[in-house]
Amino acid sequence: MSNNRLRIAIQKSGRLADESIQLLKTCGIKFTFSKQTLIAHSDNFDIDMLRVRDDDIPGLVMDGVVDLGIVGENVLVETQLTRQKLSSPAEYQKIKVLNFGECRLSIATPSEQEYTGIESLNNARIATSYPYLLKQYMNSKGLTVQDCELKGSVEVAPRAGLADAICDLVSTGATLAANGLVEQDVIFHSKACLIQSATITDEYKLNLIEKILSRIDGVMQANE
Ligand code: PRT
Ligand code: ZN
Numbered sequence: 219m220s221n222n223r224l225r226i227a228i229q230k231s232g233r234l235a236d237e238s239i240q241l242l243k244t245c246g247i248k249f250t251f252s253k254q255t256l257i258a259h260s261d262n263f264d265i266d267m268l269r270v271r272d273d274d275i276p277g278l279v280m281d282g283v284v285d286l287g288i289v290g291e292n293v294l295v296e297t298q299l300t301r302q303k304l305s306s307p308a309e310y311q312k313i314k315v316l317n318f319g320e321c322r323l324s325i326a327t328p329s330e331q332e333y334t335g336i337e338s339l340n341n342a343r344i345a346t347s348y349p350y351l352l353k354q355y356m357n358s359k360g361l362t363v364q365d366c367e368l369k370g371s372v373e374v375a376p377r378a379g380l381a382d383a384i385c386d387l388v389s390t391g392a393t394l395a396a397n398g399l400v401e402q403d404v405i406f407h408s409k410a411c412l413i414q415s416a417t418i419t420d421e422y423k424l425n426l427i428e429k430i431l432s433r434i435d436g437v438m439q440a441n442e
Contacts (some may be wrong), residue, residue, distance in 0.1 A: 227284040234272060239279065249267050273289070275287040277301070316434075339356075345380060345381035
């Protein structure tokens, strides 16, 4: 199945989708996705674009199924920690931090609950979609945490009586405020980034990546 065409995975729809496409197009890579198709072949480069769920992007790169991917550092590191635990391939190279998708992963508590520092959450139940990043942070402080993994509706968990606190992505903070939660500790800062498979040896592909990277640098400098 392997050929010389470079495969790049981007988010199909969501917060990173439009800016990922925009960035690659501004770099001069011409491609068009027709409705609902997974793959688009570039007309002017030996590049195929793949659009998938953002959660699948780090694994596709780590397994060498695709050569490059654009994904949030939050999803990237959580996947890496999960895979390391399972002894699955977890290698990649982060070749560029991009200037979009900025957010932070924060611990937040109900506003009516007294908070005297992260120690007050020792062994608490904290709802999150990022259990490994949370555990790593708590352990780094010499603290433990009880699992409460939710893929969605994390911000309603305390009110529903499922958890004492949450650990979720924040950008403006409006969602926390709307749910009566107060941001307490930022545990991880994240931006979208470009990652590369650690297993590429094909010189042609490596040259193509160099070319894309220098164009991305140009685009980012022009936008500064
Ligand atoms: O369907 P798919 O699985 O691909 O998408 P998804 O729903 O898992 O992800 P998506 O599109 O919501 O987010 C993709 C990536 O965007 C995340 O992994 C982050 O890297 C980044 N990002 C940047 C954010 C936010 N900002 C953000 N604000 N991801 C999520 N949020 C959430 C936040 O948790 C809150 O619930 O958006 C809501 C609004 O945030 P406030 O603080 O502005 O209210
Ligand atoms: Zn996702």
